[in-house]
Amino acid sequence: MSLYAPSSPHFHNDNSVTKIMLKVLYALVPGILVYVFIFGFGVAINILLAIVTALSCEAIMLVLRKRPIAPFLMDGSAVITGVLLALSIPSIAPWWIIVLGTAFAIIIAKHLYGGLGYNPFNPAMIGYAMLLISFPQQMTVWPQSYASNFLGPVDSFKLIFSDNTPEQLAADAISGATPLDYLKNQLGLSRDVADIMANSDTFGLLASSGFEWISIAFLIGGLWLIKQKIIHWHIPAAMIGSLTLIALVFYIIDSGQYASPVFHLFSGATVLGAFFIATDPVSAATTAKGKIIYGTCIGLLIYIIRTWGGYPDAIAFAVLIMNMVAPTIDYYTKPKTYGH
């Protein structure tokens, strides 16, 4: 009788892709809770819509591509793509925004490139970029933070599934521009930063009202991920470090024209981007040195696009641009092999 004789090693730990993705989801929970508390239930509805869409599209594509369905649906990667996209769009955007964006992310950005592990670009950010370019109006109208009439599940549901136009929402004082957007517009009117921030309630204690606390919650989740060794410290540290540094330089040069580093760190999706988006292993650089270069460049690009570019926030474009160069970065940052 011949025994089963595979190649070594014969030993394996019990880690799996699903476990990694689940931990990423757990790490997002505090941020999501704070988000709901500050901006209402819209984000929760968007997350649910995103998950349903992501799993449906994933299943359809797996069938079409004749891949095993159960293990890939269970791996959790599609769910994360959906959740990250839902966290990136305005939480009162009409339902078809998240459905369209998630479907685009899963079908085009993920499966048409070969599915899990083969996508050169971060699928959630591809979805976001597509939405931002195609539907700029819907994508820039955010609910007000700490709104006097808190958007509960029912109100949020009605808003998301209603046919209110962004103009109507703005007129009803439910929504407005994000602080990054507002600051950018007002700076264009030759006001200075301190004046703008002092005279608008879109700005909070540290930076942007509401976003600052969400950022802190994501920061906690992100640090937990590093401790769990799901992500490495290199990308978040390099990205936050370079963004802080460049913001500091310009802030020192002219604090009237350039917002402070703290404002940049705790506004928009900086923290979410640093810990959850730029660290997407599939599309990021993988060597230690490469990750530092990759993170640093993202941080710089974020500042450049935010300050001089055409968009108020820049995580998606900065990440996508760096996705393109990640393989090259990896090639030139090979570690020194033992004995060489």
Next chain:
Amino acid sequence: MLSKLFNFNGGIPLPQHKEASTSLAIEPAAIPNRLVLPLSQHIGTPAEAIVEIGQYVLKGEKIAKADGYVSAPVHAPTSGIVEDIGDYPLPHPSGMLAQCIVIKPDGKDQWIELASHSSDYKQLNPSELRNIIRACGIVGLGGAGFPTSIKHNPGPDRTIDCLILNGAECEPYITCDDMLMRDKAKEIICGLLITKHALQAKQCIIAIEDNKPLAIKSMQQAVEEFGNNKISVAVIPTIYPAGSEKQLIFTITGKEVPENGLPLHIGIVCQNVGTTAAVYRAINHGEPLISRYVTIAGDVKQPRNLDVLFGTSVNDLVNQCGGSTGDVRRLIIGGPMMGFAMQQITIPVIKTTNCVLIDAGQSKELQKQKYTMPCIRCGSCADVCPIKLLPQQLYWFSKAQELDRIQDFNIFDCIECGCCDYVCPSQIPLVQYYRFAKSEIWKRERDQQKSDNARERHEFHQFRLEREKAEKAEKLRQKKAALKAKELQKELKKGQTENNENETKENPAKSTAILDAIARVKAKKEKQHITAKNTDELTVSQERMIKEIDERRAEQRNAIPNSIDSTDSDNVDKTKK
């Protein structure tokens, strides 16, 4: 003396599973009713049988002699009759058959009269020590099975600063070295002193992982008893693969073994504790290597260590441990990380068998998950790689069979320790991919070598034909010239004045004819040299490929002499006699 340890890159703290097999004291395994002794139990040329079927042999009698320098003799593990000399399955993953001597023990276990031996090794010079070690068939017992006498011969120009005694035993389940250090610390230290003398090493460091407190204590006590201040015990962290030679050297000295080099190039020799104990038995007692400690672990009723005669069937050992706890699914010889899964359970224990690991489906870590998922480039593999390779890049290139790119990423530095494979969340059999890529590259190089040889032969053949043709033409011309000369001489008799003119003309004419012929042959040769090569219209990548292969070959050519040629040939001759 040892001020500081160094941490190598990566590595994993693995589940150890070592307690189970260390609860019982070592016992000799029962002498089976048949011993199958492969002639190849070491790295190098298989030994050559010197007994005949039906011959009675005593315990310790040489039954096969070393064939060549890199080889080792085989001795009878017990007294009995040679029952057969023929092909039997080897402990090799392919299940291949090879020549073995089969002995039917007579149960008397009667020793042969042992060769004269000395209780004071210092009276012997290194060369004499090596000859005894070689005659006793001692090879590295840590797993590789490299003949120890060769390792003890660094060559006249090299000094050994540090002799590292490897008692790390970093693979899970295996405990035979641990047990040996607990039981035979003094023998190991004696062997170490002998080895130190043979190598003229300046100092010795005994490296033991910190998960073996009893072994550490026993070794420390023995070191103190000998009172030799050139020997020290280094307690190293338990992190796989700390016992791998390259990693151990780095842990102890902070030095890296150079690419394509050997430890002795940086003045270091590593030796396993078991080998060292065998060296002591050989020098002080004249005993050849006929048995070793073997761990029987995994899904057996009573995991333990036994002192096993070579040639004993693995199946017998499992039965002596109360049998397996279920249907045997897998038999692994060695540890779970780098051991080899065998196709049959009836294979014999040989010199390099340190562990028999049985998988009957009850050990969780030994089971693989159902699905292999795609690589998500998480980088866990690179984090644990003790060689600082980029395992996931190697995987992509192996998969795509990009054999040139994969060499840019130093695939041949991979020690196949399995760390990357162990941590991969997608459960990709990474090491298998690397083995595949390596063998593909070797195959391609062999093919290239073959075609190079064929081309050279063809070119030479063409050149020879041309040369013969040219030679013939030249001879013909010379004959004609000679004829002409004769005719001229005849004419000369007719007139003196004409002759003078002719003579001056003839010689230059002759020599220019020869020069012309040589030039023609040369031109043709050059032309053929160019046209016969199939390397004219190569793409850039192909040229690069060939260049890299040539370079690598050159490197290998440079590396090989260091390992083998740097040994003194007198010694070989002596031992051959």
